[in-house]
Amino acid sequence: MEWFRRKPQPPPTERKEIPDGLWTKCNSCGEIIYVRELEKSLWVCRKCSYHFRIRPEDYMAILLDEGSFQEYDAGLVSLDPLGFRDSKKYPDRIADARRKTMKNDAVICGIATMAGRQVSFAVMDFSFIGGSMGSVVGEKISRAIERAIDRLIPLVIVSCSGGARMQEGILSLLQMAKTSALLARLAQTKAPYVSILTNPTTAGVMASYASLGDVIIAEPGALLGFAGRRVIEQTIGQKLPDDFQTSEFFMNHGFLDKIVPRPELRSTVSSLLDYMSS
Amino acid sequence: MAAGGYLDFEKPILELEKKIREMKEFASGEEIELSSEIVSLERKLQKLQNEIFSKLSRWQRVQLARHPNRPYTLDYISHIFTDFIELHGDRGYADDKAVVCGFVKLDGQKALVVGQQKGRDTKTKLMRNFGMMHPEGYRKALRLMKTAAHFGVPIFIFIDTPGAYPGLQAEERGQAEAIARNIREMSVLPVPIIITIIGEGASGGALGIGVGDVLLMLENAWYSVISPEGCAAILWRDQAKAPDAAEALKVSAPDLLELKVIDKILPEPTGGAHRNHQLAAQIVKGELLASLAQLKQLSTQELLQRRLDKFRSIGIYDEI
Numbered sequence: 001m002e003w004f005r006r007k008p009q010p011p012p013t014e015r016k017e018i019p020d021g022l023w024t025k026c027n028s029c030g031e032i033i034y035v036r037e038l039e040k041s042l043w044v045c046r047k048c049s050y051h052f053r054i055r056p057e058d059y060m061a062i063l064l065d066e067g068s069f070q071e072y073d074a075g076l077v078s079l080d081p082l083g084f085r086d087s088k089k090y091p092d093r094i095a096d097a098r099r100k101t102m103k104n105d106a107v108i109c110g111i112a113t114m115a116g117r118q119v120s121f122a123v124m125d126f127s128f129i130g131g132s133m134g135s136v137v138g139e140k141i142s143r144a145i146e147r148a149i150d151r152l153i154p155l156v157i158v159s160c161s162g163g164a165r166m167q168e169g170i171l172s173l174l175q176m177a178k179t180s181a182l183l184a185r186l187a188q189t190k191a192p193y194v195s196i197l198t199n200p201t202t203a204g205v206m207a208s209y210a211s212l213g214d215v216i217i218a219e220p221g222a223l224l225g226f227a228g229r230r231v232i233e234q235t236i237g238q239k240l241p242d243d244f245q246t247s248e249f250f251m252n253h254g255f256l257d258k259i260v261p262r263p264e265l266r267s268t269v270s271s272l273l274d275y276m277s278s
Numbered sequence: 279m280a281a282g283g284y285l286d287f288e289k290p291i292l293e294l295e296k297k298i299r300e301m302k303e304f305a306s307g308e309e310i311e312l313s314s315e316i317v318s319l320e321r322k323l324q325k326l327q328n329e330i331f332s333k334l335s336r337w338q339r340v341q342l343a344r345h346p347n348r349p350y351t352l353d354y355i356s357h358i359f360t361d362f363i364e365l366h367g368d369r370g371y372a373d374d375k376a377v378v379c380g381f382v383k384l385d386g387q388k389a390l391v392v393g394q395q396k397g398r399d400t401k402t403k404l405m406r407n408f409g410m411m412h413p414e415g416y417r418k419a420l421r422l423m424k425t426a427a428h429f430g431v432p433i434f435i436f437i438d439t440p441g442a443y444p445g446l447q448a449e450e451r452g453q454a455e456a457i458a459r460n461i462r463e464m465s466v467l468p469v470p471i472i473i474t475i476i477g478e479g480a481s482g483g484a485l486g487i488g489v490g491d492v493l494l495m496l497e498n499a500w501y502s503v504i505s506p507e508g509c510a511a512i513l514w515r516d517q518a519k520a521p522d523a524a525e526a527l528k529v530s531a532p533d534l535l536e537l538k539v540i541d542k543i544l545p546e547p548t549g550g551a552h553r554n555h556q557l558a559a560q561i562v563k564g565e566l567l568a569s570l571a572q573l574k575q576l577s578t579q580e581l582l583q584r585r586l587d588k589f590r591s592i593g594i595y596d597e598i
């Protein structure tokens with residue numbers, strides 16, 4: 001269990017974690033690693049088990065049967081319900097993110113098979129405004145839940161998000177209620193829901209669908225939690241321990257079913273779905 | 279906040295009121311005819327009040343929502359209901375005093391009340407943790423709401439929180455899980471749930487007891503995805519920009535009505551709810567009675583379908 005010993009991580013940013021060059025340095029232990037080798041190890045450092053942040057497409061490749069993914073609702077795009085402007089106008093922020101990521105918003109949803117079993121699948125994209133949840137993410141997750149309810153198939157969501165998207169104000173907050181209300185309906189069926197938490201899953205996403213899986217698993221060393229570290233430190237006036245709000249912290253406090261290293265993700269989720277399906 | 283428990287923009291009103299009071303005292307003692315002057319000053323007062331309160335900025339409303347004399351949950355409970363029996367504890371860890379729960383009667387009708395509670399003085403502020411709930415508070419509220427639902431008792435909720443408590447132990451005990459579970463479970467509780475935002479409605483801390491059939495909001499309450507200070511700290515890197523953040527986030531009751539998030543704005547007494555607790559409570563009571571009568575007409579199935587549809591439809595986006 002290498003990751004228990006790793007140093008505290010730098011706070012996650014929107015910067016691309018996957019390097020373009022031939023060689024790269026591990027964010028955690030500083031080991032110089034050959035990129036080809038990293039790809040083979042699913043972007044897990046061989047020396048310290050640090051899990052690099054990967055793209056939604058990488059999770060699809062890891063979890064889903066090859067070529068089985070059919071995307072739904074790709075055309076949903078954000079509007080600017082509040083006319084929001086901080087250092088940038090919200091529509092410009094969206095346009096930049098769309099250009100940079102070639103995606104329309106921060107989640108990809110669809111139907112696929114996992115080890116031959118049909119699932120409703122959603123994976124979040126941190127590179128799109130920090131994976132934040134506004135109306136589009138809330139609606140797409142809601143539709144993914146409804147597909148699981150309608151077809152009575154398992155729901156698998158890979159979360160990666162800093163929380164609700166401030167720029168859509170109260171509408172973002174209420175996406176927590178929308179998705180959770182639909183999960184209450186899903187819970188009335190026999191369709192299982194596996195929630196996979198990756199680095200980071202915090203705030204409004206953690207306080208709604210990410211925490212409501214029949215089974216909740218996390219990658220090692222992910223930052224999880226409700227409130228931000230800085231806010232907590234300011235409120236209680238003390239420094240927090242290094243392992244605070246990691247996967248291991250929440251595992252120890254009873255809020256995760258399992259911590260699963262990336263190479264075991266596919267087989268673990270498949271087995272879980274097998275146990276929870278008739 | 280200026281010293282003496284009033285807001286800066288309230289000052290001219292309070293000064294004029296004082297002057298009228300003094301003049302009335304003087305006139306009664308000295309048998310001097312001042313009535314025409316008093317009448318004209320009272321007219322001036324009304325005009326001044328209208329001027330200030332008809333064009334409140336969002337930030338001014340946030341300040342009114344935080345007014346130290348604003349009525350809190352227990353004030354509404356004592357003015358609106360009878361036969362209050364407070365019930366405590368989450369049956370797992372502790373009794374979170376930032377939230378008050380108990381059975382009440384509303385003109386003889388049974389109900390459960392759940393509300394965040396702030397303190398008035400240093401001692402009670404600390405005891406109530408400034409209205410910021412821990413996970414055990416959300417679990418206490420859910421436990422009692424489930425009890426109420428089991429016995430077919432409708433639920434009244436009062437929201438007034440600057441946020442769920444951001445602390446080490448709150449994280450250890452699963453703040454996110456507690457809020458997520460409440461949101462999910464409240465969406466299927468088979469009794470009417472009527473929510474009134476009476477003061478501050480900050481983020482997940484408010485939503486954690488904020489899913490129901492009718493959402494009422496006092497005129498000067500606020501409700502948002504994040505507090506103006508929190509938003510300013512993140513987006514402007516400066517908490518002092520909170521007034522700008524309040525404008526940008528559109529946190530006021532009229533904003534939320536326009537976004538179809540709330541069902542109705544409840545007017546406050548002139549000058550704000552803190553000027554007349556009893557009148558504010560009467561206004562709320564009238565709406566609670568009307569909403570409950572309406573919801574009681576629905577079958578459980580209709581009620582739950584309506585509640586789901588209400589939240590399912592929230593969101594503004596385009597499909598290309």
Ligand SMILES: [Zn+2]
Pocket residue numbers: 026027028029030031045046047048049050
């Ligand atoms: Zn490493």
